[in-house]
Amino acid sequence: MKVVIIGVGLIGGSFAKDLKKLRPGSQIYGIDANSTHLETALSLGLIDEKSDYSDLPNADMVIIAIPVDALVTELPKILDGVGEETVVFDAGSTKSLICKVVENHPKRRNFLACHPIAGTEYSGPEAAIENLYDGKTNIICEVEKTAFKLQETALKLFQDMGMRIRYMNSDAHDKHIAYVSHLSHISSFMLGKTVIEKEKNERDIFDMAGSGFESTVRLAKSSPAMWTPIFEQNKENVVETLDEYIQNLEEFKQLLLEDDFDGIYNEMNSTNKIKQILNGIPLTKK
């Protein structure tokens, strides 16, 4: 199988690692706007050859793992270039705009809109890990618009990689993912900011912060280049989640100011049920 991976960072590189294992005869071609990343991917053996869009017509599979702003401009060009039998899928954290820009593309049937819910706070080809996707959910949008045979090729790979598949329309995806992923990132970035602003002496943070703080600000290590366009494309939903989050924080503060500590207890107690919910979330194996 001839596979072209566009964007050879954490996400694309981790696909490459699984492909090497699960489809041992495959030739993997890499494309990346960052030439250093491309060289690294080659030297790490994630890809077999550096490539460009001229390799698209003969590809069996094209995996696009680039920031969602680049995805919106590149996806139509990529579809222009691929062959009739090429399956193209993405890994973008937003789905509505991406589905919209190709809705009338003559090769719409070659594209499968995907969001594998997997990753770490690190980025670049060095961050790629084997089995990143094992046990994770892959959300597929507008599956009915993809040619059945091409769906099958992609789904068989996802299945072999250990992913669970969930089908959803792209607007519902963007709305739900704002809560369970995009808001988490903002809460973490702003928590990091609040503490850094206050604790000018970084040594104090280092000394006093425990694993709880580390856990809540972990996502503040994430790549701004990746996340800025996600927030831009999902602005409406993200603002809604932020409004609700700020409102909940304000209410908690109000309970404190009113010395309503029974209320504080109840707030925390009713949120404790997150335990049971989280028990179902597969963690990244590292």
Add this chain to the structure above:
Amino acid sequence: MKVVIIGVGLIGGSFAKDLKKLRPGSQIYGIDANSTHLETALSLGLIDEKSDYSDLPNADMVIIAIPVDALVTELPKILDGVGEETVVFDAGSTKSLICKVVENHPKRRNFLACHPIAGTEYSGPEAAIENLYDGKTNIICEVEKTAFKLQETALKLFQDMGMRIRYMNSDAHDKHIAYVSHLSHISSFMLGKTVIEKEKNERDIFDMAGSGFESTVRLAKSSPAMWTPIFEQNKENVVETLDEYIQNLEEFKQLLLEDDFDGIYNEMNSTNKIKQILNGIPLTKK
């Protein structure tokens, strides 16, 4: 050495495990308001005997690991009961009020005010783990008020357990810890609440949430019985951190509403330096 541990949950139980290892001849006596916890601690071998305050006069060491509201009422009684040569230390997440309630106690010199920055989101004796404190920071307040010989006994144990010691006054402790610990818990609880409220269908959270969400809401599993009195005792500092956090979230939202995505990028980029800070935080070994 005769040790009395008051509160045999995660914190007290983990002290017990290290004591068994590092002070093999010790007899460990357990006291707990929760009789089920006490039985569990005994059956797990964390303690050698169930006990009560009548054992205090002959104790060499008393470790108090109970919620900070109980600590404020119990600490004076405990000091009343101990012998001249008993060292008593606590593990409370607040320090100002605790130091204040015993400032004029005739046995103030027997007490060392401690806050080992260690823990997990779990609680109870089953949650106790060996080496929980290894590599962690122990903040000691008003050390000059503790008898030198008694300081020495406690510090030698902390050192053998692998803890780093930092000295701080109790007001400074409460102010800094509000940022690096107490605020993290509120941000996590309110994030959990926001998502649970929206996603009535818990199956959807389960399916769409990844390890990033898991990480940011981990602290929302924490015990309300432990955290309510912490927020009560540190109310003033906590409200201040909440104000600043909410303000930062509002500013981020405003940048989104104004389509200032360069601003959004810069916010995240400048917070990325949390990476370097976090590299210094020792994580819980489990």
